[in-house]
Amino acid sequence: MFLYYIKEIRNRSYFLIITWVSTIVVSYSYKEKILFLCLKPNLQYFKTDSFYFIFTDLTEIFTTYLELCYFVTNQFFLIKLIYHLIIFISPGLYKFEYKKLINLVLLNFFFFGIFFLILNNILLPLCWNFFLSFKDTTMYSVNFFFEAKINEFVNFYLKFYKFCLLCSSVFVFIYVGLEFLKINNNIFIKLRKNLYFGFLILATMLTPPDIISQLFFFLIFIFIFEFLLILKFSQNLLSKVTN
Template sequence: MNRLQTSIYYLQELKYRLAYAIFGTIFLFSTAYTYKQGLIFIFLPKGLSHFVSTGLTEIFFTYLQICTIFSFSFGLGITLTQLYLFLRPGLYAFEANTIFNLLITAFLFYTCLYIFIFPIIVKMLWELFLTYSQNFTAIDLTFEPRLHDYLTHLQQLNKALTFSFPCLIALNTVQIYTSKQTWVKYRGIAYIIAFSLAAFITPPDVLSQTLLGVPLIVCYEVQLKFWSLYEEYKKQLLIRQPIKPHKYSNRNKEKS
């Protein structure tokens, strides 16, 4: 009977935790939809005066798309936090501390990523592709950006940045059980796995696969480079470490 009551208690707590996550996501969606125009204005490139809409319901579904992405991105963080609070009483102290530090690291990582790095990447890509549209002089070509297409490209970039942190965690986990020579030897297989994963996640077009596959490869190469620098640092540290006299030699000197 006590076991049944305990199970019912934990199921109720899990239900409440999930309810908090669901209502939190709904609240975020309603807030984002209230300020939908200001939210879109944040992601617009500087110097752009207008966008083009070709469908009757395109603006409405574009608003729904950006509000859904925004609410589910933050709602996933709320869900993971509630899941951690539910599992924390049954975890060991080191497990709870590891998961807590991982959540804090993920929060700081994504905060810095979307505040500092994401606008820079968007600006660079916009200026890069805008030059091709302006330098086309064979015919009278006018560039009319479409709002839905622009936000779709931002969504693909968001996918690539979202999977960067789990990929770094996975690479660090694999690094514990492998060596650097193995990473260098099977580098080509890692590239194939990155593009296969990108093809599985993204829509079936080359641009989406490239936008997700290339950052995965960059994470792999950055991890390998940091690994090499860390090993070089340990070698230099061992070389510069002073040699301590042996304790038995000191005793012999004292006796003499």
């Protein structure tokens, strides 16, 4: 039986290696399109101005494309790894444990999808609009011209992507905490205040330094948190009724 598990782990490791290698090849083949998808949410700010990237090192474009391809490949590899882990441990789980695990994974992907859409459609345009607004100001006949370096832009995008991944993980952990904690009214009120303060700090770290963007994302975090509470209390109420 032990050798069977070792053989299964070996075979799944081979599948994961093949997945990583094939994905990195495909990602590099479509590297320009991947870069365009990262840039697409911000093209509206360059309808009248010509927009281009500069590079100051001979290998900078190549290494930046590699960094972007590695990042995309690792995301798909992580999804495949989660799938193989679930399939591997599922025979040793009860049905309710397997169902909770699947729901937790789907909830994580759900929150990640929400924050990814917020990143591309709201957060990045807000950042470009705020910081590029300083380009149009002149003082004592001093003009400012923006020339984007390709590696700095990719690092900027990936940094905000990781922040959105962190936000989705935070709300998943909150949901798991609500699953295991038995909260009375006083503790619940105290926990809510602390979470609101944490949401404010997270919104401040994630958004440009203007109060409107920070309040907007702070309200989004509160809305998602209250939605989780309503969902959890509805599940508890439904389970009591059915029992």
